[in-house]
Amino acid sequence: MTTVEKSTLPTEATLQDLADLAAHRLAPVAAEYERAHQFPRELMSELAELGILRWAFESSDKYYRALEILASGWVAAAESLNLQVLATRPLARFGSEELRAELMPGMTSMELICGNCITEPDAGSDLSDLKTVAVEDGDDFVISGTKCWVGHAPLASLFNVFCRTGGPGLGGISCLLVDRTAAGVSIGPLRTKMGVQCLPTADVVFDEVRVPRSRLIGRKNRGMIVASGFFDHGRVALAACAVGLSEAALRYSTAYAKQRRQFEQPIIQFQGVSYMLADMATSIAAARALTRVAAAAMDTESDPTLLASQAKLFATDAAMRITTDAVQVLGAYGYSGDHPVERWMREAKLLQIIHGTNQIQRNTIASYL
Numbered sequence: 001m002t003t004v005e006k007s008t009l010p011t012e013a014t015l016q017d018l019a020d021l022a023a024h025r026l027a028p029v030a031a032e033y034e035r036a037h038q039f040p041r042e043l044m045s046e047l048a049e050l051g052i053l054r055w056a057f058e059s060s061d062k063y064y065r066a067l068e069i070l071a072s073g074w075v076a077a078a079e080s081l082n083l084q085v086l087a088t089r090p091l092a093r094f095g096s097e098e099l100r101a102e103l104m105p106g107m108t109s110m111e112l113i114c115g116n117c118i119t120e121p122d123a124g125s126d127l128s129d130l131k132t133v134a135v136e137d138g139d140d141f142v143i144s145g146t147k148c149w150v151g152h153a154p155l156a157s158l159f160n161v162f163c164r165t166g167g168p169g170l171g172g173i174s175c176l177l178v179d180r181t182a183a184g185v186s187i188g189p190l191r192t193k194m195g196v197q198c199l200p201t202a203d204v205v206f207d208e209v210r211v212p213r214s215r216l217i218g219r220k221n222r223g224m225i226v227a228s229g230f231f232d233h234g235r236v237a238l239a240a241c242a243v244g245l246s247e248a249a250l251r252y253s254t255a256y257a258k259q260r261r262q263f264e265q266p267i268i269q270f271q272g273v274s275y276m277l278a279d280m281a282t283s284i285a286a287a288r289a290l291t292r293v294a295a296a297a298m299d300t301e302s303d304p305t306l307l308a309s310q311a312k313l314f315a316t317d318a319a320m321r322i323t324t325d326a327v328q329v330l331g332a333y334g335y336s337g338d339h340p341v342e343r344w345m346r347e348a349k350l351l352q353i354i355h356g357t358n359q360i361q362r363n364t365i366a367s368y369l
Contacts, residue, residue, distance in 0.1 A: 009055060009058055009059055009062050010055065010062055010066065015065060015066065015069060018050070018066055018069050018070070019069050019072070021073070022069050022070050022072055022073025022074070023072075023073055025043070025073070026043070026070065026073030026074040026077055027072075027073040027074060027248075029043075029074075030073070030074040030076070030077075030340070030343075031340060031343065033076075033198040034076065034195075034196075034197050034198050034343065035197075036198070037190075037197045037198060037200075038198055039080075039155060039198055039199065039200060040077065040198060041155075043077065044077065044080055044081065044110050045109070045110055045111075047070070047077065047081055047110075048081075048084075048108065048109050048110040049109070052066050052070075052081060053081065053084060053085055053088065053107075053108045053109075053110070054108055056085045056088075056089075056233075057092060059299065060233075060236070060295045060296070060298040060299045061292065061295045061296055061299070063085075063295075064236060064237065064239075064240040064291065064292075064295040065240070065292075065295075067081070067082060067237055067240040067241060067244070068240040068241070068243045068244040068247075068288070068291075069244060070244065071240065071241040071242075071243070071244025071245050071248075072244035072245070072247045072248045072251075073244075073248070075196065075241055075244065075245045075344075075347045075351075076196045076197075076198050076199045076347070078240075078241050078244065079151075079196060079199060079241060080151075080152070080199050082234070082237040082241070083114075083115070083116070083151045083152055083199075084107070084110055084113065084114055084152075085233075085237075086116060086230055086233060086234055086237075087107070087114030087115060087116050087152075087158070087160055088104070088107045088108060088114060089229060089230060089233065090160050090175055090177075090217045090218070090226045090230070091103060091104065091107070091160075091177060091217060092104065093226075093229070094175075094217050094218035094225075094226050095177070095217050096214065098214075099177070099214065099215070103158070103177075106157075107158070112157040112158055113152050113155045113156050113157055113158075114152065114156055114157070114158045114159070114160070115150045115151060115152040115153055115156040115158075115159050115160070115204070116150065116151070116159070116160045116162075116230070117132075117147035117150055117159045117160060117161040117162065117178075117204055118147065118160075118162050118227070118230075119147060119148050119149045119150075120132060120145070120146065120147060120148060121146060121148050121203075127162060127170055127173055127223075127224060127227060128168075128169050128170045130145075130162060130163065130164050130173060131145055131164070132144070132145025132146070132147065132161065132162075132163040132164065132206065133145060133163060133164050133165075134161075134163040134164065134165050134174060134176060134211070135165075136165070136213075137210075139212060139213050140210045140211060140212055140213065141165070141174075141176055141210070141211045141213065141215075141216070142208050142209065142210055142211075143161060143163055143176065143178065143184075143206040143208075143209045143211060144206055144207060144208055144209075145163060145205075145206055146203055146204070146205050146206070147159075147161065147203065147204045147205075147206075148203045149191070149201055149203075150201065150202060150203065150204045151199060151200075151201050152199075152200065153187050153188075153200060153201060153202035153203070153204055154187050154190065154200045154202055155200060156180055157179070157180050157181075158177055158178065158179060158180065159177070159178045159180065159185075159204060160175055160176075160177060160178075160217065161175070161176045161177075161178050161206065161211075162174075162175050162223050162226075162227060163175075163176060163223075165220055165221055165223075166220070166221040170224045171221060171224075172221055173221065173222075173223035173224055173227070174216060174217075174218075174219075174220050174221055174222070174223040175216070175217040175218060175223040175226045175227070176211045176215050176216055176217065177211075177215045177217055178206070178209060178211050178215065182209050182210065182211065183209065183210070184206060184207040184208050184209035184210075185204065185205070185206060185207075185209055186204070186205045186207070187202050187203070187204055187205075188202045188203035188204070188205065189202060189203075190202050193350070194346045194349060194350070195343060195346035195347040195349065195350055196347055196350055231305075231308075231355060231356065232298065232304050232305055232308040233298060233308075234354075234355040235308040235309060235311065235312035235355050235356065235361070236291065236294045236295055236298060236304075236307075236308050236311055236312070238312050238315070238316060238351050238354065238355055239287065239290070239291040239294065239308075239311035239312045239314075239315035239316065240291055240295070240315075241351060242287065242315040242316045242318065242319035242348070242351050243284060243287050243288045243291055243315055243319075245319050245323065245344055245347060245348060245351070246280070246283070246284045246287065246315075246318060246319045246322040246323070246348075247284055248340075248344060249280070249319075249322050249323045249325075249326035249341060249344050250277065250280045250281060250284060250322065250326070252326065252339070252340065252341060253277065253280070253325070253326040253329040253330060253334075253341065254268070254277055256329060256330055256333075256339075257273050257274075257277065257329055260330075267329075273329060276325050276328065276329060277329070279325075280321075280322045280325055280326070283318040283321065283322060284318070284322065286314070286318070287311075287314055287315035287318045287319075290307075290310060290311045290314055290315065291311045291315055293307060293311075294307040294308050294310065294311035305364065305368075306364070306365060306368045309356075309361040309364040309365050310361075310365060312355065312356075312358070312361055313358050313361040313362065313365070316348070316351040316352045316358060317352065317358060319348040319351055319352075320345075320348045320349060320351075320352055322348075323341065323344045323345040323347075323348040324345055324348075326341040326344065326345070327341045327342055327345055
């Protein structure tokens with residue numbers, strides 16, 4: 001159990017209000033922020049004030065439904081919110097009572113933006129091959145190493161750093177919560193990405209960074225336990241984001257097909273277009289159903305990994321097909337920056353890659369067979 005302050009979970013009316021916010025506050029400004037590569041800090045603080053981050057610790061179903069709704073307006077905003085939730089989970093579940101009391105209020109309000117330092121240049125996301133090392137020195141750990149593809153990196157006040165404190169393999173990994181301002185922490189140049197350009201990503205370098213022992217999250221050499229839920233929750237979150245993104249693409253391309261006329265009729269009356277939209281709608285319904293089952297499993301099942309991988313695989317693959325088809329429905333206009341569908345297609349590709357590529361998800365699913 002965590003000591004996260006309880007909030008009132010959303011009702012259907014609350015979720016409808018959130019849908020209105022996504023449609024009227026997020027969607028209209030998304031393209032502007034993306035073009036400017038500008039992080040929407042004030043908007044993210046407003047979302048945090050609604051209590052959405054706290055919902056994640058009370059009801060996975062409600063939280064992932066909220067995430068789907070937000071992604072239908074702007075997937076980068078939903079992904080940023082989820083990055084913050086994932087970075088908060090280790091402390092919420094495994095941190096000391098004193099550390100939770102000190103830091104959790106700022107983390108759930110996004111006053112303290114956080115990042116997760118897992119991936120390394122040579123190891124990827126393979127925790128068993130991490131090279132970043134933390135050596136004990138008195139009451140401190142001293143960290144040296146480089147982490148890459150860290151979301152929120154230039155904005156973050158805190159980092160969860162997964163590092164080697166013991167022998168080889170998964171049994172020698174620990175998680176340390178590190179201040180951005182600690183001596184020896186440096187942020188690399190921003191990564192250039194196809195999409196989600198307002199959400200900054202960079203490498204983080206640790207050069208003999210001293211971290212108090214009180215910042216150890218969980219037990220020494222048991223960091224894999226801390227990380228295990230991170231991957232499952234992250235994959236269901238991506239599935240929810242994929243459903244929201246797909247829903248936005250379907251709505252937009254359907255509206256376009258109703259008003260766009262060719263050969264003296266709306267193009268939605270052509271079977272080639274209408275069947276494409278029908279397939280998109282059916283894939284969204286299936287992806288949403290699987291994601292809801294996986295979300296429920298996060299609160300009820302002792303081992304939700306299979307469902308989390310299935311939901312991430314199916315929903316993000318569906319999002320890639322759906323956004324590609326949305327571009328096709330709009331034709332040359334869909335390929336231009338005058339319409340959001342080309343941006344949505346680029347964003348869908350990211351969802352197939354992060355938190356374990358979909359090839360990794362297939363490996364996980366096959367292992368259960």
